[in-house]
Amino acid sequence: EQWKTPYESIGGEEMIAKLVEAFYNRVAKHPDLKPIFPDDLTETARKQKQFLTQYLGGPPLYTEEHGHPMLRARHLPFEITPTRAKAWLACMREAMDEVGLSGQVRDEFYQRLVLTAQHMINTPENDR
Ligand code: HEM
Numbered sequence: 071e072q073w074k075t076p077y078e079s080i081g082g083e084e085m086i087a088k089l090v091e092a093f094y095n096r097v098a099k100h101p102d103l104k105p106i107f108p109d110d111l112t113e114t115a116r117k118q119k120q121f122l123t124q125y126l127g128g129p130p131l132y133t134e135e136h137g138h139p140m141l142r143a144r145h146l147p148f149e150i151t152p153t154r155a156k157a158w159l160a161c162m163r164e165a166m167d168e169v170g171l172s173g174q175v176r177d178e179f180y181q182r183l184v185l186t187a188q189h190m191i192n193t194p195e196n197d198r
Pocket residue numbers: 103106107108113114117118121136141144145148150154155156158183186187188190191
């Protein structure tokens with residue numbers, strides 16, 4: 071199986087589901103993130119599972135239901151500062167640790183998320 075997608079390599083639907091649950095459990099408690107997220111993260115988590123599935127080369131679940139992701143545009147209603155991007159990534163690293171996602175596939179996935187998170191920043195720190 072030389073040409074597995076990252077989606078398949080990390081363990082497909084089951085791993086994405088575990089990762090996203092572990093991630094939003096942290097987001098819900100993080101002082102920098104909690105204020106901008108809804109109290110009920112059920113729908114957010116459902117969309118994130120769809121998104122990460124296609125981001126990693128699995129079926130295009132997000133686009134099928136919501137159209138083009140336009141992620142930066144969808145984040146514009148929220149003040150995404152460098153601090154919040156760091157917090158988001160910290161929650162993701164801890165979630166990856168919790169679910170036992172490791173090795174090269176984790177490192178490559180995480181590095182892509184760092185770039186995507188940087189791209190979401192739309193507010194300088196001193197505006198907060
Ligand atoms: C939605 C924050 C980075 C993917 C959201 C929402 C917030 C948020 C507040 C709205 C939640 C809701 O109303 O349900 C942040 C912050 C980030 C960040 C602070 C720090 C940089 C990312 C990254 C990705 C991502 C790196 C993808 C790899 C998504 C998706 C949604 C979302 C798919 C759902 C969009 C929709 O409504 O259809 N994010 N986000 N976010 N975020 Fe982020």
